[in-house]
Amino acid sequence: DIQMTQSPSSLSASVGDRVTITCRASQSIDSYVNWYQQKPGKAPKLLIYTASSLQSGVPSRFSGSGSGTDFTLTISSLQPEDFATYYCQQTYNMPCSFGPGTKLEIK
Amino acid sequence: EVRLVESGGGLVKPGGSLRLSCAASGFTFSSYTMNWVRQAPGKGLEWVSSISTSSSYIYYADSVKGRFTISRDNAKNSLFLQMNSLRAEDTAVYYCAKDYSSSSVYWFDSWGQGSLVIVSS
Numbered sequence: 659d660i661q662m663t664q665s666p667s668s669l670s671a672s673v674g675d676r677v678t679i680t681c682r683a684s685q686s687i688d689s690y691v692n693w694y695q696q697k698p699g700k701a702p703k704l705l706i707y708t709a710s711s712l713q714s715g716v717p718s719r720f721s722g723s724g725s726g727t728d729f730t731l732t733i734s735s736l737q738p739e740d741f742a743t744y745y746c747q748q749t750y751n752m753p754c755s756f757g758p759g760t761k762l763e764i765k
Numbered sequence: 766e767v768r769l770v771e772s773g774g775g776l777v778k779p780g781g782s783l784r785l786s787c788a789a790s791g792f793t794f795s796s797y798t799m800n801w802v803r804q805a806p807g808k809g810l811e812w813v814s815s816i817s818t819s820s821s822y823i824y825y826a827d828s829v830k831g832r833f834t835i836s837r838d839n840a841k842n843s844l845f846l847q848m849n850s851l852r853a854e855d856t857a858v859y860y861c862a863k864d865y866s867s868s869s870v871y872w873f874d875s876w877g878q879g880s881l882v883i884v885s886s
Binding site (some may be wrong): 670690692696702703747752754756757759 | 810812824825826828860869872876878879
């Protein structure tokens with residue numbers, strides 16, 4: 659099974675900051691990585707699919723990159739509503755799997 | 766607008782059973798793979814199971830294989846998760862999630878609000 663790791667596990671940042679979250683797969687997964695945002699008490703929301711495609715309706719300050727084993731989610735200028743937990747997911751093969759999450763907090 | 770509404774959660778004793786349902790609307794349910802994802806209290810997301818459009822392809826996480834059964838009724842736009850031999854570690858919010866794909870698992874573009882399952886004596 660493919661294991662996904664994320665770093666950092668938590669991050670403190672300020673409104674307006676540029677933030678990058680990293681996701682690493684235990685083996686090459688081409689570009690089969692998706693990113694989700696989850697706010698407390700809410701369902702996850704799809705942000706990015708296939709590593710770099712922006713889901714409809716998601717602000718352009720969110721971007722994704724990477725292929726193979728290393729992937730990044732970047733928020734170019736943090737907004738107050740972006741403070742949440744972010745998860746990567748691989749769907750290269752089954753079982754699909756999520757990373758452990760990165761909690762983004764207000765500094 | 767895509768809408769997914771889970772129901773059937775609750776408190777159950779260890780070893781007991783529960784059946785979750787997910788009512789779908791706002792899209793052609795029969796054309797998409799559907800998934801269950803769970804989240805234990807204070808923990809991350811864990812994929813549980815996926816089912817293709819005609820139920821030809823079904824996948825389970827090892828943690829639930831042999832105890833949980835996923836199914837769907839395309840005529841009633843409904844997804845189900847039959848959970849047997851429940852354990853304390855199955856305690857979680859269970860989310861129903863629509864896949865982008867009709868034939869495989871790609872990405873989960875719509876999610877329900879979740880249904881809480883508590884396994885405790």
